[in-house]
Amino acid sequence: MDGNDIPAGKCPVMHGSKTVAANPTSAWWPNALNLDILHQNDTKQNPMDADFDYREAVKSLDVPALKADLTALMTDSQDWWPADWGHYGGFMIRMAWHAAGTYRLADGRGGGNTGNQRFAPLNSWPDNVSLDKARRLLWPIKKKYGNALSWADLMILAGNVAYESMGLKTFGFGFGRADIWAPEKDIYWGAETEWLGPSDSRYDDVTIASTMENPLAAVQMGLIYVNPEGVNGVPDPLNSAHHVRETFARMAMNDEETVALTAGGHTVGKAHGAGRGEDIGAAPEGAGLEEQGMGWRNGTTANNGLGRHTMSSGIEGAWTTHPTKWDNGYFKLLFKYDWALKKSPAGAQQWEPIDIDPADMPVDVEDPSIRCMPIMTDADMAMKMDPAYRVISERFAADQDYFSETFARAWFKLTHRDMGPKARYIGPEVPAEDLIWQDPVPAGNTGYDVAAVKAHIAAAGLSQADMISTAWDAARTYRGSDLRGGVNGARIRLAPQKDWAGNEPARLAAVLAKLEPIAAATGASLADVIVLAGNMGVEAAAKAAGHDLTLAFTPGRGDATDAMTDAASFDVMEPLHDGFRNWLKKDYAVSAEELLLDRTQLMGLTAHEMTVLVGGMRVMGTNHGGTKHGVLTDRVGALTTDFFVNLTDMAYKWVPKGMNLYDMQDRKTGAVKWTATRVDLVFGSNSILRAYAEVYAQDDNAGKFVRDFGAAWTKMMNANFV
Structure with a gap:
């Protein structure tokens, strides 16, 4: 069984969107689509000032003084929670390890990058017994350094300093983990309702370890x-x-x-x-x-x-x-x-x-x-x-030095894997070495003539849909969970991404065959050319709808090589679905709309950004394989509000035609006007999504729709561009 052969009864993503939340709506209608995961960590939860930027604040930190305080702590503060052998080293290491060790590669969720060990369920996991005391021992240090030091950074650094205090030469440390202020709702930890219950429920066959339910670890x-x-x-x-x-x-x-x-x-x-x-x-x-x-x-x-x-x-x-x-x-x-x-x-x-x-x-x-x-x-x-x-x-x-070096590197990987590219690391102990698991991307050229590149693209003879679809496919790999994927690096041209079914390999190869020579001729990176081509397609679609749209573009993306790419770790990132392009690799036990929510949350999009992107992608004709499902317009290629106008038009009714297919019929004649999938219809059936859809269906919001689409599109094109 490979990573994409998910058994019919198993879920390829989290199950959070249909869990019963602590509110009457979810309790009364447990099968209703729950959009809460798209709005977790809302700014209203954050007590910091609106202009506070932790990544800037941490640069003022006195790191030597902080480490001296942590080193002293390892053998101090023995009164209310005495340490084993008078040393908190093992205790702090366990805390840091259990914060970082929840990371899993399949969806990039978990890990120590957010300080989520402070909140349930992690703060009360059986495996985390007494780690509450470790965090309380750190409180005086957190109090002293205040806003310049997040809990997330402090907990991991405490483990690093603990090892150093006991004689290990660590590989380095990067600051930059910003705290969250409420539990993360998007992480599926398992369906069990019993702590430490039998393992069997997580496996098709518990004697075969590889059959553990995905994405659990x-x-x-x-x-x-x-x-x-x-x-x-x-x-x-x-x-x-x-x-x-x-x-x-x-x-x-x-x-x-x-x-x-x-x-x-x-x-x-x-x-x-x-x-x-x-x-x-x-x-x-x-x-x-x-x-x-x-x-x-x-x-x-x-x-x-x-x-x-x-x-x-x-x-x-x-x-x-x-x-x-x-x-x-x-x-x-x-x-x-x-x-x-x-x-x-x-x-x-x-x-x-x-x-x-x-x-x-x-x-x-x-x-x-x-x-x-x-x-x-x-x-x-x-x-x-x-x-x-x-x-x-x-x-x-037989070789203590080799063991120490290998462990130090593995510990660094464990505690930094979910921080994204090395460019996001801050502080005096960031290692100079580029590591393949950091998905390194070389700096791109910023001095080329953007107008000349656009002229080459315009002359290349690519369809508007191909330019938009290729840029989207490159961008949609981005995961806000561990900051991997995205357009930057142009890894869509490399194995394994170039062969993913969701990327339509034959179509992709034909598009890249026209874009790669443009990059070579102009000095632009292929990543920049892909984004520019996508932008040009969107701008043309807006023009066809009667709107002038100029998308912001910043040059400088780089192109990664095969040698910079850990192909095995990218394998698990293969999309099994893309509601934005109306595609499922196969039918799953999880509904198509739940899969869409999972992908949307991983990409860091909100519910209204998801809504506007789906509606826009449909009318621009970018469906996977060129299918017509959900293309609710007679003006394909124009960035109109037709998807929303026709979805909410009560002159039509929807008739199920299969597990994931519906006909739109004229109520008077019974004639089939369009077809659609569950992902399309959810924007009319879910009360929250319908509210968004109605905004864009209004006669006065055609311009707003184009502007909102452009903003959401640009957000995705820049997602991993540090």
Whole structure:
């Protein structure tokens, strides 16, 4: 099964648009299309001044002073939440890891780029037990540096500094993550209603890791990665290896990066399972007011659940002899001893060494005179027992420097993958090296004659629809979730994008064959030429409708090469649908209109921008394959309001003709005037979308429609142009 062969009962995107929200409308009509995801993070939620720009504010940050404060914090503030061995390093690393580690490649959602760990559901996930305390320990630092330091940057930087304080030379750090101010509604974490329920519901066959539901990456609701006790809590390291490999691949990591991250994450800190799970109090979202946003109180255990009595995962123990030191102790213990299954004090399955030398045992977190048994999880044992993982582990065990360098790079990737291109990184520790997973794009030429390029395009003999469709297909890959894709780079001409069915490969090749020589002759990048051609098509369509429209254009986009393109990571970005061009690769269990919402949200568009773009694309004749569905006009090619005028015309009625097809019939004669899909009809059936459609159907808003279309179009053409 490849990444695009989604089983009929599985969803290729999030399911959020039809979930029952906490309002009567959704509760009474749960199947009504919910547009809330298009308006999350509204400006009214943001308490900052309207002119506040975090990316500018963070440039004033005193980074050395901040890092000094964070380094001091690692061994200070031991009063209300004492650290293991007097060092918060492992704690802060876990917080940063669990913020960044929710990222998944399929839709680019999750990750630490927004500070969303502060909000539900992440702040109360079972896998995030006690991370509320880590964030509270950081509060004095956040308070001190204020608006110049976002929570999102602070949480990730705390993990970086933690590693540095324990001896690792990190690869670098980029600031620039702006905070959100409310939970993200667009991320589908799974359909389960039970925390840590059986994994089976996420798979067609839980014994085949690759059948996990797309776009999920974790094996159970409430986990970041895999169950540390084994799949469904059943220890089997070789089986765990398959699931570790799949879940890390879905987070864009290869085998070497996976081993490095697993070992490097467990080189420091410990797991906590010294008590009983039933003694842990409610998660932050369910805790009493007096807890002030914290949760998981261990109030019935000795020492209030602190120190050696702390409970979180249920697994108990450190992985290495010196858990506050960056070293090679993980591999030393893993290969030096045979390991046997044991039970933690909390009853969790864990692996412990047989006949261990007491000198290899870590000391107690409170009393250094006491030695404690080290542990490994099922996933750790996979690093030794899976043949491919073992080869990598042995290489790391033999070369500490190589392990450290590989981990530092993998950690940097983990914590920066969702930030977009390197040009968005800010600060004195941004690495100079361009990394392929950053989707590098060289700077483009800005000194060419734009008018000359437009003259060449006009003489090329391309149809208006081809120019518009090609520019759109290049732009629609943009994802606001992780800032990947878009026109910049002109990767539409490279594998795998040039062969995607949604891009109509034969048509695309013919268009590019005419645009590429123009770029070569004029000094413009192909990316700029594609945008200019699309703009010219839209401007011509507006002219045909009787409106003068001049679209803003800024030169300077670059053209990426194959060597700059991680084709495998782009594979999962292949569009399986495009409601803007009225195309579905095949029928899915999810409705076409839900797919449209998902794509719209990923592209960073609002509901009214979606509305105006769909209506405009229809009348300009840009449907995939040239189909006539939804082209509700007799003036194809003109940027008119005909789509909205005719959709709302009560002289017609709509008659279902199949799962995704409808006829528009004259009410008097029964004659079929036009055909349409669900994506077309939703703009008349959904009350909110109809309200937008009616605006553009009004006699006085033809000019507004053209202006609004031009603004939304330009937004998409510039989406990844930093």
